Amino acid sequence: MSVAPRTGARITGVDVHDVRFPTSRQLDGSDAMNPDPDYSAAYVVLRTDHGPDGHGFAFTIGRGNEICVAAITAHVPLITGLTVTEIITDLGGFARRLTGDSQLRWLGPEKGVAHMAVAALVNAAFDLAAKVAGKPLWRLLAEMTPEDIADLVDWRYLTDVLTRDEAVELLRTAEPGRARRTEELLRDGYPAYTTSPGWLGHSDQHLVRLCEEAAEDGFELVKIKVGGDLDDDVRRLRLARHTLGPDIRIAVDANQRWDVDTAVSWMRELAEFDPYWIEEPTSPDDILGHAAIRERIRPIKVATGEHVHNRVMFKQMLQAEALDILQIDACRVGGVTENVAILLLAAKFEIPVCPHAGGVGLCEAVQHLALFDHVAVSGDLHGRAIEYIDHLHEHFTDPALVVAGRYLAPTEPGMSTRMREATLRSHAHPHGKVWRDTGEVST
Amino acid sequence: MSVAPRTGARITGVDVHDVRFPTSRQLDGSDAMNPDPDYSAAYVVLRTDHGPDGHGFAFTIGRGNEICVAAITAHVPLITGLTVTEIITDLGGFARRLTGDSQLRWLGPEKGVAHMAVAALVNAAFDLAAKVAGKPLWRLLAEMTPEDIADLVDWRYLTDVLTRDEAVELLRTAEPGRARRTEELLRDGYPAYTTSPGWLGHSDQHLVRLCEEAAEDGFELVKIKVGGDLDDDVRRLRLARHTLGPDIRIAVDANQRWDVDTAVSWMRELAEFDPYWIEEPTSPDDILGHAAIRERIRPIKVATGEHVHNRVMFKQMLQAEALDILQIDACRVGGVTENVAILLLAAKFEIPVCPHAGGVGLCEAVQHLALFDHVAVSGDLHGRAIEYIDHLHEHFTDPALVVAGRYLAPTEPGMSTRMREATLRSHAHPHGKVWRDTGEVST
Numbered sequence: 001m002s003v004a005p006r007t008g009a010r011i012t013g014v015d016v017h018d019v020r021f022p023t024s025r026q027l028d029g030s031d032a033m034n035p036d037p038d039y040s041a042a043y044v045v046l047r048t049d050h051g052p053d054g055h056g057f058a059f060t061i062g063r064g065n066e067i068c069v070a071a072i073t074a075h076v077p078l079i080t081g082l083t084v085t086e087i088i089t090d091l092g093g094f095a096r097r098l099t100g101d102s103q104l105r106w107l108g109p110e111k112g113v114a115h116m117a118v119a120a121l122v123n124a125a126f127d128l129a130a131k132v133a134g135k136p137l138w139r140l141l142a143e144m145t146p147e148d149i150a151d152l153v154d155w156r157y158l159t160d161v162l163t164r165d166e167a168v169e170l171l172r173t174a175e176p177g178r179a180r181r182t183e184e185l186l187r188d189g190y191p192a193y194t195t196s197p198g199w200l201g202h203s204d205q206h207l208v209r210l211c212e213e214a215a216e217d218g219f220e221l222v223k224i225k226v227g228g229d230l231d232d233d234v235r236r237l238r239l240a241r242h243t244l245g246p247d248i249r250i251a252v253d254a255n256q257r258w259d260v261d262t263a264v265s266w267m268r269e270l271a272e273f274d275p276y277w278i279e280e281p282t283s284p285d286d287i288l289g290h291a292a293i294r295e296r297i298r299p300i301k302v303a304t305g306e307h308v309h310n311r312v313m314f315k316q317m318l319q320a321e322a323l324d325i326l327q328i329d330a331c332r333v334g335g336v337t338e339n340v341a342i343l344l345l346a347a348k349f350e351i352p353v354c355p356h357a358g359g360v361g362l363c364e365a366v367q368h369l370a371l372f373d374h375v376a377v378s379g380d381l382h383g384r385a386i387e388y389i390d391h392l393h394e395h396f397t398d399p400a401l402v403v404a405g406r407y408l409a410p411t412e413p414g415m416s417t418r419m420r421e422a423t424l425r426s427h428a429h430p431h432g433k434v435w436r437d438t439g440e441v442s443t
Numbered sequence: 444m445s446v447a448p449r450t451g452a453r454i455t456g457v458d459v460h461d462v463r464f465p466t467s468r469q470l471d472g473s474d475a476m477n478p479d480p481d482y483s484a485a486y487v488v489l490r491t492d493h494g495p496d497g498h499g500f501a502f503t504i505g506r507g508n509e510i511c512v513a514a515i516t517a518h519v520p521l522i523t524g525l526t527v528t529e530i531i532t533d534l535g536g537f538a539r540r541l542t543g544d545s546q547l548r549w550l551g552p553e554k555g556v557a558h559m560a561v562a563a564l565v566n567a568a569f570d571l572a573a574k575v576a577g578k579p580l581w582r583l584l585a586e587m588t589p590e591d592i593a594d595l596v597d598w599r600y601l602t603d604v605l606t607r608d609e610a611v612e613l614l615r616t617a618e619p620g621r622a623r624r625t626e627e628l629l630r631d632g633y634p635a636y637t638t639s640p641g642w643l644g645h646s647d648q649h650l651v652r653l654c655e656e657a658a659e660d661g662f663e664l665v666k667i668k669v670g671g672d673l674d675d676d677v678r679r680l681r682l683a684r685h686t687l688g689p690d691i692r693i694a695v696d697a698n699q700r701w702d703v704d705t706a707v708s709w710m711r712e713l714a715e716f717d718p719y720w721i722e723e724p725t726s727p728d729d730i731l732g733h734a735a736i737r738e739r740i741r742p743i744k745v746a747t748g749e750h751v752h753n754r755v756m757f758k759q760m761l762q763a764e765a766l767d768i769l770q771i772d773a774c775r776v777g778g779v780t781e782n783v784a785i786l787l788l789a790a791k792f793e794i795p796v797c798p799h800a801g802g803v804g805l806c807e808a809v810q811h812l813a814l815f816d817h818v819a820v821s822g823d824l825h826g827r828a829i830e831y832i833d834h835l836h837e838h839f840t841d842p843a844l845v846v847a848g849r850y851l852a853p854t855e856p857g858m859s860t861r862m863r864e865a866t867l868r869s870h871a872h873p874h875g876k877v878w879r880d881t882g883e884v885s886t
Contacts, residue, residue, distance in 0.1 A: 034545050063517060063546035067556065070513040074506060102477050103506035109699065109727070109750065112555015113510065157726040160703035160735065256552070260603035283600040284552070285755040287730065288762050292603065307552065312728040319731050 007051050007132055009084040014076045015045040018069050020429040021360055030201030032227035033255040038062030039360040042069045043419060044120045046128055048084055054128025055418040058116035059331045059359045071117035088129035092152040095122045095337040111309040115334055122335025127415035136410040138371035146171035153341040157312045167344045174379045181375045189406035190370055192388040193221035195358055200225045204239055211243040218405030221249040221385055227257035230269060237273040253279035260289045264296045277301035277325050284308050290322035303327055306356035311341040318349040329356045330365035343373045358389040363400040364416035367407050395423040450494050450575055452527040457519045458488040461512050463872040464803055464835060473644035475670035476698040481505030482803040485512045486862060487563045489571055491527055497571025498861040501559035502774045502802045514560035531572035535595040538565045538780040554752040558777055565778025570858035580858040581814035589614035596784040600755045610787045617822045624818045632849035633813055635831040636664035638801055643668045647682055654686040661848035664692040664828055670700035673712060680716040696722035703732045707739045720744040720768050727751050733765035746770055749799035754784040761792040772799045773808035786816045801832035806843040807859035810850050838866040
């Protein structure tokens, strides 16, 4: 596989930063399971001796970010001294090198902190590859051959449901429309939906105002957090539906709050407000639970994925018909390579993908995957939208841009994952200015 | 719930040790996925200002043990300053306090490194409770009321399959036989099986000699590692069957090596040697994959569990009829409390439990759960045995004792999880004597 020219450069080191944003002070991001998140990144720089560096991160919500830092650091000996060419000409092999370490594998396998560390490093490698190629990542991926795309994937544990050959075939089918869809994305962007109005920590007044703004901004889908208190949810959804009118879709998100029966009864109470999907109704591990809920609350759709930890779990979610909407996350599974596997699985089952984003940097990273999916995999925008929250984008050198309810296609080389140097300094935990000035530490 | 007298003591600190054993030097523990493990523990001491301390650990196989240390450390602020009475009179609440931290939860939820850290701390709390009560842990648990046992469990995500009320009913049914079964265990012990002969790193000659020893030692079940090379497996299983004769059962263990179709075809090649179970034929996350394999290789049984990360996964393994044998691990899920949930689920589905052990300290810890299960939950020894490997027990103050193929019931207070002080010093990584003398470091 060859995605970029040889550079002669070498990885000279891997910097790992503990970066945290004190978002809990305003209750931005508050939901039924996460009342007070401090959005954080275990942030990685793949340093090279010349040419561009690679940037990636794992996303957390505060305490424990240092565990991800330790997990990334544990993988560094697998990388140091590799040449940039070795990495970017075999990105699938690079990812398997990280997930395949025989001792580190015990810590997952392929789940939790250890896998989030792999995500940070794999995404940094793709950012590097795209920069070397001088292209935004979505274009680099979308211009690869079907065979090269298939070689990114670790096919282990997938072949009972999707083989490499089937995937290549599926990618070939999409090839003729690539050029047209690329042009359309460059012209029209990709649909976004907004979660800004819906946090549980907001007052009713604030909810209404933000719903009004969302409608004015051109969003066709708004997400509201639920699952704290049923009476509150009924009141808030009534307000949201009244404000947004019948044509703007309202998704609701319980953030894993319920058991199966509670999910069903709670959603029946909210059905009168015509919710489009219920997101994370129960444990992200509960494949059969999601399937049971889906069966019992039709036609309300079931969505999940931001906490689904790897391709094996998504494979089963699809096999069990547990999902109507599949939500990839750029940094929870093992990075771009595993997300390519998940996009291929979703395409085979013809399930629309609506990526999870928000937090810090997740919009920046995941937009590349959705755009690649549209150009080279699914070729379909029907029922699809990337989550968007207008928050913390100013900390990135190439922030995600959403205009009139659509993500503009990124044009700068890379994965848009580079954080500003000033932010790395000011938000370093626990000694950066932002944390030092208040005396608060997130532990 | 009250399991022990009030002590007045307080948790004054939590010590966390990175302890590693250079087991890769002899290829003990080598299998198809783990060619060179260095058995390790992220070891915890709950220090109190008077009375006993509590000891627990997470088990890893070397690199990354320091990540578990970091993860345990991240939970310490949730514990420091609690009184011993607060912990031991509400052990279920203590465990939920650790799994429920709203920011740390993001790192799982309830899986991987973060959950292994919870296991170490929860087990340490149970060790402490049993020491305060002056009883071995299995007796402390087995003498609790059905209601108190049920209160250990976090019922979230289980109630579609097993409710607290059903569990109490199930425990009540087992109550009349408790005294008799306790006496029988004290007299006869609990069946063990041995994995010592079966490591892939051993020569054929060594395999035969260890099989002979296993038969002489009275084991009725021997486990052989497979999945590296089919011809080797056929040759090794032929030797093992020839040596052991037709009456000693042979289990085989692929350590997650295969995809579904490979598992089926490989096991068909080994069927002539009458394997009792195939363990971990594929990804531990692949519930539906295990179910498919089980369906296609009957009457060979399917066993898994040492890498199944929480009660929600085990719930589905049982719902999907994916298992014939359920293998709990003392330190992978969230400690004693979650293992109680899993034992209750297994009892409801009438699936025998054969605990995973070996490594370092896993025999010591898990024997208490199996004995408790027998006395108070399942009441049945049919088809059950605890894994045993005669290795590294000398590092514990109260080592597991296996005689004539049976675990002797522990009689010392606690969970048998206390490591010798000298071992904590000599095997400290990377500066203890064992690592310093060789210059080797496991990173």
